[in-house]
Amino acid sequence: MGLIYLGFLTGASICLLLLDRRFRLFFWRDPVAAAVVSIVGVAFFLVWDLAGIGLGIFFRGESTIASGILLAPHLPLEEPVFLFFLVLCTMVLYTGSSRALAGRRSRTPEEAPGRESAS
Template structure:
């Protein structure tokens, strides 16, 4: 029972990677750059967590769905997995939004070009 949260995080991460693979948005576009972004993002957010833990702002809550395994004081093993999912999800949404905006802009430019071409005739 204590692995439900970790398994859920891994499952939704796999789904996000499948979406990424389908549209080649982040890892499947440039896996080296994506790996660097995820690692730097997770390290930054873990540092943020550590500061919050040291200052007493963050505490680990008790949940029967968690493993109970700590990698540091008040820092469960699920936290870096969650942070990696958070970074991955953010980057897939961001790169997907950029692609949508670019395609809409390209279509608008093409439509405008067709209007100009038609006016010249």
């Protein structure tokens, strides 16, 4: 029962990657740039977490659904997986929203959905 949270994080990340693949939003659009953004994003948030742990702001709570494996004091194994999910979710939402808004702006008012031509 201790790997439920890790399993859900992994499953959610896989679902986002499938969505990404379908619409070529992030990793399937530019894998090198996506890898760099993901690594830098996860590293930034890990440093943030470690600073918070060092200052006594963040601490590990007890949970029956977590693995209990610690990478450092108060830093569970699930944290980097969650941070990757967070970065991936943010980038898929950002690139998808950018694409949707760019498509909406490129239409003329006559091409907008729901508008009938007057001719």
